[in-house]
Amino acid sequence: xxxxxxxxxxxxxxxxxxxxxxxxxxxxxxxxxxxxxxxxxxxxxxxxxxxxxxxxxxxxxxxxxxxxxxxxxxxxxxxxxxxxxxxxxxxxxxxxxxxxxxxxxxxxxxxxxxxxxxxxxxxxxxxxxxxxxxxxxxxxxxxxxxxxxxxxxxxxxxxxxxxxxxxxxxxxxxxxxxxxxxxxxxxxxxxxxxxxxxxxxxxxxxxxxxxxxxxxxxxxxxxxxxxxxxxxxxxxxxxxxxxxxxxxxxxxxxxxxxxxxxxxxxxxxxxxxxxxxxxxxxxxxxxxxxxxxxxxxxxxxxxxxxxxxxxxxxxxxxxxxxxxx
Amino acid sequence: xxxxxxxxxxxxxxxxxxxxxxxxxxxxxxxxxxxxxxxxxxxxxxxxxxxxxxxxxxxxxxxxxxxxxxxxxxxxxxxxxxxxxxxxxxxxxxxxxxxxxxxxxxxxxxxxxxxxxxxxxxxxxxxxxxxxxxxxxxxxxxxxxxxxxxxxxxxxxxxxxxxxxxxxxxxxxxxxxxxxxxxxxxxxxxxxxxxxxxxxxxxxxxxxxxxxxxxxxxxxxxxxxxxxxxxxxxxxxxxxxxxxxxxxxxxxxxxxxxxxxxxxxxxxxxxxxxxxxxxxxxxxxxxxxxxxxxxxxxxxxxxxxxxxxxxxxxxxxxxxxxxxxxxxxx
Ligand SMILES: Cc1ncc(C[n+]2csc(CCOP(=O)(O)OP(=O)(O)O)c2C)c(N)n1
Numbered sequence: 001x002x003x004x005x006x007x008x009x010x011x012x013x014x015x016x017x018x019x020x021x022x023x024x025x026x027x028x029x030x031x032x033x034x035x036x037x038x039x040x041x042x043x044x045x046x047x048x049x050x051x052x053x054x055x056x057x058x059x060x061x062x063x064x065x066x067x068x069x070x071x072x073x074x075x076x077x078x079x080x081x082x083x084x085x086x087x088x089x090x091x092x093x094x095x096x097x098x099x100x101x102x103x104x105x106x107x108x109x110x111x112x113x114x115x116x117x118x119x120x121x122x123x124x125x126x127x128x129x130x131x132x133x134x135x136x137x138x139x140x141x142x143x144x145x146x147x148x149x150x151x152x153x154x155x156x157x158x159x160x161x162x163x164x165x166x167x168x169x170x171x172x173x174x175x176x177x178x179x180x181x182x183x184x185x186x187x188x189x190x191x192x193x194x195x196x197x198x199x200x201x202x203x204x205x206x207x208x209x210x211x212x213x214x215x216x217x218x219x220x221x222x223x224x225x226x227x228x229x230x231x232x233x234x235x236x237x238x239x240x241x242x243x244x245x246x247x248x249x250x251x252x253x254x255x256x257x258x259x260x261x262x263x264x265x266x267x268x269x270x271x272x273x274x275x276x277x278x279x280x281x282x283x284x285x286x287x288x289x290x291x292x293x294x295x296x297x298x299x300x301x302x303x304x305x306x307x308x309x310x311x312x313x314x315x316x317x318x319x320x321x322x323x324x325x
Numbered sequence: 326x327x328x329x330x331x332x333x334x335x336x337x338x339x340x341x342x343x344x345x346x347x348x349x350x351x352x353x354x355x356x357x358x359x360x361x362x363x364x365x366x367x368x369x370x371x372x373x374x375x376x377x378x379x380x381x382x383x384x385x386x387x388x389x390x391x392x393x394x395x396x397x398x399x400x401x402x403x404x405x406x407x408x409x410x411x412x413x414x415x416x417x418x419x420x421x422x423x424x425x426x427x428x429x430x431x432x433x434x435x436x437x438x439x440x441x442x443x444x445x446x447x448x449x450x451x452x453x454x455x456x457x458x459x460x461x462x463x464x465x466x467x468x469x470x471x472x473x474x475x476x477x478x479x480x481x482x483x484x485x486x487x488x489x490x491x492x493x494x495x496x497x498x499x500x501x502x503x504x505x506x507x508x509x510x511x512x513x514x515x516x517x518x519x520x521x522x523x524x525x526x527x528x529x530x531x532x533x534x535x536x537x538x539x540x541x542x543x544x545x546x547x548x549x550x551x552x553x554x555x556x557x558x559x560x561x562x563x564x565x566x567x568x569x570x571x572x573x574x575x576x577x578x579x580x581x582x583x584x585x586x587x588x589x590x591x592x593x594x595x596x597x598x599x600x601x602x603x604x605x606x607x608x609x610x611x612x613x614x615x616x617x618x619x620x621x622x623x624x625x626x627x628x629x630x631x632x633x634x635x636x637x638x639x640x641x642x643x644x645x646x647x648x649x650x651x652x653x654x655x
Contacts, residue, residue, distance in 0.1 A: 029514075029515065029517070030515050030516050030517055033516070033517065033521075033587065034515070034516035034517065034587060037515065037516075055517050055521060055522060056522065057483070057486035057514075057522040057523065058455050058456075058483040058484065058486050058487060058514050058522070059486045059487060059488075060487075061488050062486075085454075086454065088454075089454065089456075089487075089488075123374070123375055123376075124374025124375030124376075124426070124437065125375045125376060125437075126375060126436065126437040126438075126439055126440060126453065127435075127436075127440065127453075128439065128440065128453035128454060129375075129376075129439070129453060295654070296652065296653070296654065297435075299434065299435050299645075300374075300375065300423075300426060300432075300434060300435060300436055300437030300438075300440075301374075301426030301427070301430075301434030301435070301437070301644060301645050302374050302426050302644075303426060303434065303644035303645055303646075304426075304434060304435070304645055304647060307647055
């Protein structure tokens with residue numbers, strides 16, 4: 001066991017994947033010589049050489065288009081799109097091509113590729129470099145969406161993503177890069193689609209990912225002081241979603257609060273609530289609630305960005321309302 | 326576009342600047358440099374959040390081009406856009422306040438360093454997505470074709486590897502749009518040298534689409550003015566889109582605290598010898614008999630005073646408060 005940063009866990013996962021499987025190659029803008037814009041690929045060029053770790057032009061369409069062709073040929077592309085916001089530049093490949101291959105080809109061809117991208121607000125990067133865009137892809141069947149919150153999850157889930165026979169979008173939250181956690185000496189991949197119950201409680205189920213999981217845990221500590229025991233569940237992957245774990249928890253607590261760092265409109269939280277209400281209304285003792293961001297772009301000024309991101313206080317307030325409903 | 330334009334834009338032959346005009350352009354370049362130094366210091370002090378992409382070293386490009394433009398023209402800048410904005414006469418205090426995230430900022434603290442806009446000064450926007458400025462300026466040119474005026478897009482050499490570049494230049498050519506595409510080739514896209522990721526010559530990419538295109542010394546204010554004047558005049562005359570590749574260099578990192586480890590040995594020093602501020606000073610002394618060092622030093626000192634006042638005012642300005650829930654909602 002050792003203590004590593006989120007960044008170190010990612011580098012280690014990529015290194016182990018490159019080591020394990022010859023077919024894996026990493027490419028993207030500034031990922032090779034510079035070791036990544038956020039230093040997330042440091043040392044990999046030196047270890048694996050320029051055939052396995054490549055710098056690309058600033059050409060997102062070419063990166064994703066190339067990933068598709070290489071995957072058809074049997075390679076396992078590990079592409080980086082620097083900021084998740086830039087996925088919009090290559091949306092066609094991600095939304096129209098990649099997720100449809102297996103289905104449209106009648107199962108002849110799968111797309112064993114992984115696209116890593118940085119998401120997340122909180123750094124004052126403004127409206128075009130801060131979004132958590134997972135929801136853009138929620139309405140596109142055929143894409144797996146991974147949203148790790150800890151170094152161990154980042155490692156284990158990235159290993160699984162790269163091994164997966166189907167396409168995976170892997171989101172790395174910018175505010176987590178320097179956070180630390182334990183990583184076993186020989187860490188195992190973590191299966192996609194398994195939630196983690198990170199805190200047990202009987203009064204309310206709180207579901208949150210990435211930064212919001214950490215906010216939810218802080219809120220849960222505050223709530224405990226007020227006698228409210230929250231069960232905090234981190235789904236870790238939005239697709240596939242471990243609905244069974246969440247549903248079982250809600251069956252016990254009768255109450256659900258989803259916390260998400262994005263506008264609620266068209267969100268994974270709203271989708272989860274719709275399903276729970278549709279399938280288990282009789283288990284609910286209060287209306288399920290979403291704590292999300294306002295339906296506006298992410299403001300630059302720290303004074304406004306702070307209000308945009310769901311805060312610990314807003315989570316605490318909502319949980320109290322939900323519990324006392 | 327505040328009195329700095331001369332009559333060159335109407336006539337192919339560029340009338341020489343008066344000494345006062347030349348000093349005004351020099352002052353603008355010094356203002357850009359000192360503004361950028363200031364943003365860097367304030368960033369390091371934690372007053373400017375997020376990230377910043379500074380224009381230091383490239384001042385002659387935007388200043389030279391803007392000196393040719395008229396109020397009816399429009400400019401699309403990039404995330405490296407402070408220089409694009411200041412060259413047009415955008416209020417430096419409002420720009421600084423925006424960096425500081427204050428309510429008095431150019432965009433009320435909503436935009437930050439990468440996305441400023443000031444329609445009153447012809448700045449139609451700055452674009453955080455590489456290549457975005459090319460699309461926006463092309464659309465502005467489509468509109469300006471009705472009303473007169475030319476749209477300018479700034480972008481780096483890295484952006485010429487984006488679909489935006491190829492799609493829009495072709496679009497502008499087939500629709501004969503009054504657009505001027507100014508590629509600021511500073512040799513690096515972030516940390517990656519151009520030659521590692523770019524095939525062929527940049528200027529050839531425009532030439533193959535049959536845009537009039539030339540490569541110029543982007544650190545030489547007079548060279549930039551001459552090229553821009555000719556290109557803008559052609560575009561105004563119905564000559565369609567124009568292309569300039571301005572060779573230049575950024576003296577600072579790509580963004581934030583990038584130490585520039587990727588630079589080739591001696592490269593930065595060599596370019597510093599050709600600092601556009603130095604070249605402009607020398608150019609003024611050479612061209613105007615009545616010019617002297619003291620005038621130029623006085624300009625520097627004057628900008629210094631202005632910057633000091635701006636910092637004090639900016640740091641004292643209030644932060645924004647949230648508007649109604651539906652604030653600025655589309
Ligand atoms: C579509 C897109 N991809 C990547 C980025 C990240 N990025 C910002 S600036 C930059 C380098 C751009 O290089 P260049 O076009 O040469 O302009 P310069 O920054 O040198 O002025 C990159 C890759 C971005 N903002 N948008």
